[in-house]
Amino acid sequence: MRRWLSRGPLVGVVIPAYGVERWLDECLGSLVAQTHRRWEAVIVDDGSTDRTGEKADAWAARDHRISVVHQANAGLGAARNTGAAHVRGDYLAFVDSDDLLQPTALRTLVDSLEASGSDFATASALHWLSKDDSDLDGPLTEPRWLRRLHTPPMRSARIEQRPELLGDIFAWNKLFRRSWWDERAMSWPEGVRYEDQPTTTRAFLEGTFDVLGETTYLWRIREGSITQTRATVQDLADRWETKRRSLASVRAHGSVEVEEIFLDRVLAGDLWRYFQLVPGCSTQWWRLLRSGVLELWGQRSLVHSGLLPVHRLAGWLVEQDRRADVVALMEWVATLDGPAPRVQDVATGTWRLSVPHAVLDDTTVDPAALRLRDHEVGS
Known part of the structure; x- marks a missing residue:
């Protein structure tokens, strides 16, 4: 028994791989370098057409802890x-x-779960923008929103204690207790992109979790390919589907407070990226954007969301089917060097966005879509 304890728990690591011959060596090198040595990894070569499968096999031949599964491309x-x-x-x-x-990374996550007995642990991450698919050359930064979610650290938490953590949607910054994963029949959605969110949402709703302040993961963002993909109808359809599934889980959970925070601060959080694409979008894409917004926020409106003021305004315009106004607003916002200008109403003392009349006739806009919140004044 003492000998087993000295070896520590076994961590199973799943590495899906498709078309990553350029980066696989770096990834696996970081796994082999782990200070927690007791792990086994399965690389799933998902029908790669480059040398990914060959490289994976070479690593498996060198390290008995690594194995490879080759399968037809399935996502x-x-x-x-x-x-x-x-x-x-x-x-x-x-x-x-x-x-x-x-x-x-593995040592930090394992130690936390061994001490707490929680079902899973989540840590923060550093990211870098790889504009030309270059190797890791920085600068590495911790996203402010991710730092905020992981502050302060917590042990054995429930989602009611910090509902905003539903915004920590990633699969890769977490470690799950295998017995809990199996008992809950957890899995990842297949045949749809943005597959992280429905599963991590379920995990936060159903489990106890540790929130770690440490950064355990280095996240490469290949922004060019993401932006190109996001502009497609299929990508937007997948995004709505995973948001729909996640919201269904939250509603089934039964907490009004959790649902409200999820709708306003989590589910709406990435919509600004889609609003930016309205200039130049197809009619089909616009209709799909609007239908999704109305389906998910039609009873509440995005004016209540945690989006920045200009994007709350854009969301309201989407709800009203004012495509030309969204185009004009987003093109104007793209010319700004900082926050959109604001003005104070002399009579009421309230602050609102100040959008040039040539861009948008604000007399045709619900004042709630222009209003600033107290913490936004002067920011």
């Missing part, structure tokens, strides 16, 4: 599920094959 969710079915362990981790782990 990220399916590859993760395949990996989870093949890997052993007391704990379960998912690592994207173009990212890296900090050297103490």
Whole structure:
């Protein structure tokens, strides 16, 4: 028994891989360098057409802790599920094959769960923008919103204590207790993009969790390819589907407060990226954007959301089917060097956005869509 304890828990690591011959060595090198040595990894070669599978096999030949599953291309969710079915362990981790782990990542997460007994742990991450698919050359930064979610640290928490954590949607910054994962029949959605959110939402709603302030993960953002994909109808349809599934889980959970925070601060959080794409979008894409906004926020309106003021205004305009006004607003916002100008109403003392009349006739806008909140005045 003492000998087993000295070896520590076994961590099963799932690494889905598709077309990553350029980055796989870096990823696996960061795994081999872990200070927690007791792990086993399954690389799922998801029908790669480059040398990804060959490189994975070479790593497996060098390190007995690594194995490879080759399968026909089925997408990220399916590859993760395949990996989870093949890997052993007391704990379960998912690592994207173009990212890296900090050297103490597994040790930090394992130690927290061993001490708390929680169902899973989540840590913060550093990211860098890889505009030309270059190797890791920085600068590495911790997203402010991710730092905010992980401050202060907590042990054995429930979602009612910090509902905003539903915005921590990533698979890769977490470590799950394998027995809990299996008992809950957890899995990743297949055949749809943005597959992280429905599963991590379920995890936060159903489990106890540790919130760690440490950064354990290095996240590569290949922004060009993401932006191109986001402008497609299929991408937007997938986004609405995963938001729809996540909201259904939150509503089934039954907490009015959690649902309100989820709708306003989490589910709406990335809409600004889509509003930016309205100039130049197709009619089909616009209709899909508006239908999703009305489906998810039609009873509440995005004017109540945690979006920045100009994006709350854009959301209201989307709700009203005012496409030309959204185009004009987003094109104007793109010319600004800082926050949009604001003005104070002399009679009431309230502050609101000040949009040039040539851009938008604000007399045709609900004052609630222009109003600033107290913390936004002067920011």
